[in-house]
Amino acid sequence: MNYNWNWSIFFEPAPGGTGTYFHMLLTGLWLTIQTGIFAWIIALIFGSIVGVLRTLPSKTAYWIGFAWVEFFRNMPLLVQLFLWFFVLPELLPRSWGLWLKQMPNAPFYTAAIGIGLFMSARVAVQLAAGIASLPRGQKQAATALGLTTLQGYRYVLLPIAFRIIMPPLTSEFLNTIKNTAVAITIGLIELTGQARSMQEFSFQVFEAFTAATVMYLLINIIVVTGMRFLERSLAIPGYITGK
Amino acid sequence: MFATFDFDVIRRSLGYLFLDGMAFTLTLTALSALGGIIFGTLIALMRLSGFKVLGRIAGLYVDFMRSLPLVLVIFWFYFLVPYVGQWLTGASRPISVGAFTSALVTFIMFEAAYFSEIMRAGIQSISKGQPAAANALGMTYAQTMRYVVLPQAFRNMLPVLLTQTIVLFQDTSLVYVLSMPDFLGAASKVAQRDGRLVEMYLFAAVVYFTISCVASFGVRRLQARISIVR
Numbered sequence: 074m075n076y077n078w079n080w081s082i083f084f085e086p087a088p089g090g091t092g093t094y095f096h097m098l099l100t101g102l103w104l105t106i107q108t109g110i111f112a113w114i115i116a117l118i119f120g121s122i123v124g125v126l127r128t129l130p131s132k133t134a135y136w137i138g139f140a141w142v143e144f145f146r147n148m149p150l151l152v153q154l155f156l157w158f159f160v161l162p163e164l165l166p167r168s169w170g171l172w173l174k175q176m177p178n179a180p181f182y183t184a185a186i187g188i189g190l191f192m193s194a195r196v197a198v199q200l201a202a203g204i205a206s207l208p209r210g211q212k213q214a215a216t217a218l219g220l221t222t223l224q225g226y227r228y229v230l231l232p233i234a235f236r237i238i239m240p241p242l243t244s245e246f247l248n249t250i251k252n253t254a255v256a257i258t259i260g261l262i263e264l265t266g267q268a269r270s271m272q273e274f275s276f277q278v279f280e281a282f283t284a285a286t287v288m289y290l291l292i293n294i295i296v297v298t299g300m301r302f303l304e305r306s307l308a309i310p311g312y313i314t315g316k
Numbered sequence: 317m318f319a320t321f322d323f324d325v326i327r328r329s330l331g332y333l334f335l336d337g338m339a340f341t342l343t344l345t346a347l348s349a350l351g352g353i354i355f356g357t358l359i360a361l362m363r364l365s366g367f368k369v370l371g372r373i374a375g376l377y378v379d380f381m382r383s384l385p386l387v388l389v390i391f392w393f394y395f396l397v398p399y400v401g402q403w404l405t406g407a408s409r410p411i412s413v414g415a416f417t418s419a420l421v422t423f424i425m426f427e428a429a430y431f432s433e434i435m436r437a438g439i440q441s442i443s444k445g446q447p448a449a450a451n452a453l454g455m456t457y458a459q460t461m462r463y464v465v466l467p468q469a470f471r472n473m474l475p476v477l478l479t480q481t482i483v484l485f486q487d488t489s490l491v492y493v494l495s496m497p498d499f500l501g502a503a504s505k506v507a508q509r510d511g512r513l514v515e516m517y518l519f520a521a522v523v524y525f526t527i528s529c530v531a532s533f534g535v536r537r538l539q540a541r542i543s544i545v546r
Contacts, residue, residue, distance in 0.1 A: 257493060290380075
């Protein structure tokens with residue numbers, strides 16, 4: 074391979090004037106983490122609501138949940154981001170659209186909300202499956218104790234269901250973080266974006282991508298370790314994940 | 317709000333969108349799924365082979381690919397494939413590969429990690445008695461896999477493999493980052509040429525949505541039909 078390796082490139086100043094190339098990548102890493110966490114919070118909130126809707130006895134609630142999941146699952150994330158970023162401001166009343174377009178950090182909010190809603194469909198499916206996997210007696214016992222539907226979910230079903238679906242939720246969280254890279258297409262310069270601009274400025278393609286790769290691997294290791302710890306501390310003794 | 321819409325821009329570009337763009341997307345999807353399943357099955361076999369080193373290598377490959385964003389992998393291969401091609405052919409400079417080849421290699425390598433997990437689950441779902449019986453009949457390892465285990469594993473996993481292919485179909489839109497002429501790329505080129513982002517992106521969304529919906533409905537039907545009653 075006749076490629077000129079230059080690993081010291083990371084300590085050379087980047088053309089942005091804000092520091093070294095390494096610093097540039099770190100900025101990207103930080104933005105990836107921020108976007109990922111913000112999107113994950115949105116995914117959890119909407120995913121929980123929709124997941125519960127899918128398990129309620131009401132037909133209407135079920136269909137709303139079904140429509141939500143199908144809508145967000147059957148379009149590529151990239152297309153969804155384009156819809157939020159380019160199409161939505163045009164469809165809104167003129168003044169709202171203008172406000173959206175002039176919003177500072179528009180790519181960040183669009184990415185976080187767009188990826189969050191995209192992932193919410195997946196969280197909803199996992200949660201609905203988790204609730205469905207509980208023995209029927211749980212819900213009946215809650216009703217027999219005089220709990221309302223809301224209380225039944227709040228105090229009985231959800232606390233157990235969320236513990237059961239911890240492992241798949243961990244991988245959905247990782248997917249959320251990975252999906253932030255798609256936001257490069259609407260101008261969010263996160264980790265992959267910074268690696269790409271480092272490659273364009275310095276021509277050191279493989280060093281830039283290797284560094285980004287290592288950073289993504291580190292994020293994965295940290296999240297997996299942290300979630301395993303959380304899983305263990307939340308496990309119900311004698312129940313599936315418990316010992 | 318649709319008053320200012322110019323739906324004619326869609327009609328005018330239908331030929332380019334579907335004959336060029338969608339053809340690129342569908343070819344890429346089909347070939348990547350095929351290559352991904354073959355390569356993925358090999359990885360799954362490596363993991364289940366009982367040779368520690370082989371299993372470890374395959375496991376590392378799968379974990380590695382699954383922890384990276386597809387966009388980054390697309391960039392990696394776009395720059396890496398010419399150098400690997402040079403090394404393989406012994407050429408004096410990095411060879412130039414077309415956009416399509418580069419994308420195809422990327423998706424096969426990336427999706428193989430996901431397909432291998434599906435095939436691994438499929439192979440593990442076959443009861444131990446099956447390979448044992450094949451062994452008793454005097455079949456070699458290759459024959460056991462070829463005639464007994466893999467056909468059943470493949471059949472059991474067909475709905476999951478197809479669902480993953482629908483995900484792959486949606487993921488191919490990411491070649492947009494290398495400005496390749498897939499369906500979304502074509503839509504985006506027309507959108508920017510004619511200044512009609514709203515119409516073109518809405519149309520692209522509707523097309524992707526329809527195809528994915530119809531395909532996943534078909535998979536559900538297939539699943540109901542082919543599932544073996546035990």
